[in-house]
Amino acid sequence: MSDDLEFILEDAQETMKKALNHLETELIRIRAGKANPQMLEGLTVDYYGASTALNQIANVSVMDVRTLTIQPWEKNMLQPIERSIIAANLGVTPQNDGNIIRLFMPPLTEERRKEFVKKANGEGEQAKVAVRSIRREAIEEIKKLQKDGLSEDESKDAEKKIQELTDKYIVLVEKHLSSKEKEIMSV
Numbered sequence: 414m415s416d417d418l419e420f421i422l423e424d425a426q427e428t429m430k431k432a433l434n435h436l437e438t439e440l441i442r443i444r445a446g447k448a449n450p451q452m453l454e455g456l457t458v459d460y461y462g463a464s465t466a467l468n469q470i471a472n473v474s475v476m477d478v479r480t481l482t483i484q485p486w487e488k489n490m491l492q493p494i495e496r497s498i499i500a501a502n503l504g505v506t507p508q509n510d511g512n513i514i515r516l517f518m519p520p521l522t523e524e525r526r527k528e529f530v531k532k533a534n535g536e537g538e539q540a541k542v543a544v545r546s547i548r549r550e551a552i553e554e555i556k557k558l559q560k561d562g563l564s565e566d567e568s569k570d571a572e573k574k575i576q577e578l579t580d581k582y583i584v585l586v587e588k589h590l591s592s593k594e595k596e597i598m599s600v
Contacts, residue, residue: 415558415563415567416570417563417569418558418563421551421554421555421575422551422571422575422578424459424551424574425547425550425551425578426578428547429473429543429544429547429578429579429582430582431531432504432544432581432582433540433585433586433589434544434549435540435543436536436537436539436540436586436589437589438454439532439536440589440590440593441454441566442454443529443532443533443536443593443597447478447479447518448475448476448477448478448479448481448516448518449481450473450474450475450481452466452481452503453468453481453483453498453503454468456497456498456501457497458470458471458490458493458494459493459496460490462494467483467497470485470487470490470494471483471484471485471490471494471499472484472485474504476515479517479518479519479520480515480516480517480518481515481518482514482515482516482525483513483515483516484512484591485514488511488512491511491514491569494507494514495507495509495514498514498516500543503516504519504525505517505518505519519573521597526597526598529586529597530594530598533590533593534590534594535598537586537587537589537590540586541583541586544579544582544583546577547579548578548579551575552575555568555571555572555575556568
């Protein structure tokens, strides 16, 4: 197999891995009834005019199964943190006592659980679309190589490998989704 084909296959696999990692990150953000500091991952706060990640200006920890605490390094950051949590629309209301912010995770209703499952499935669908898009781009590159003199057999073999890679990552996406659904729906 030519170096160009190897590069295309490796690049496709690497990009599919990134799509799967992105899915994992997004699924972590969807809460399943338990307090998890990663729910606040990616949350930015206005820190003296600069948009700064929450974990760089405060300590986020789990107080108990349903409570997160946010202890800012500076007391005057309580209000901006509170505002950004409300703006993020996480489904929780921050409780500010002047020293720390507490986030109480309400127990999930059946309706809310179904909503979260739907959101998780939407993220999964985006991951599948990304994987299929990567497959399409790789196959287009293989066809360009075929026009430039690559044999038809090598081209077909490479396309088959790309399809196998795609199938593998689609199955991984499905596994992630089913485990997240079980996690959300378990009371």
